[in-house]
């Protein structure tokens with residue numbers, strides 16, 4: 219098994235991951251684990267110091283397109299957990315996509331508008347549009363709310379922090395055409411890390 223990777227190798231990230239792993243181990247369900255992690259995640263979003271500027275920068279070449287940067291901060295060697303920042307330039311938006319894992323997602327900088335979709339047979343229905351401000355976060359427990367896209371509405375890049383229970387940048391997931399509902403295999407990658415240890419096929423997830 220590959221070793222855990224602390225790309226952002228700081229005491230703050232080590233302490234956060236340690237607390238998260240303890241919460242997951244002590245929980246009997248994904249929702250209970252999310253509840254236990256919430257205070258720790260809120261504290262991370264409220265801390266202006268822990269995330270260096272480079273992980274808040276857009277990336278010209280990225281799997282998401284539009285200059286959107288997905289920066290890996292930490293991932294477990296067995297692909298069971300990842301922490302990353304998603305940086306979306308002003309006016310840019312992600313493709314409609316899913317995550318295929320539970321976890322917590324919250325906004326660290328800027329503002330975003332998020333469109334949440336639900337599958338209705340072969341089509342997608344827009345079920346919610348919400349505005350996110352710094353400090354806002356939610357528990358993502360698929361299949362509920364797993365399909366979405368975000369766009370930045372602030373004049374600065376938006377930075378959201380994702381804690382998800384897979385190696386999100388490396389797993390094959392789905393991007394969708396919101397008009398037709400057509401889905402395509404999608405792997406976003408990371409700006410700063412390879413997928414040589416990851417890349418489980420969709421059928422393995």
Ligand SMILES: [Fe+2]
Nearest residue numbers: 315316317366
């Ligand atoms: Fe997402």
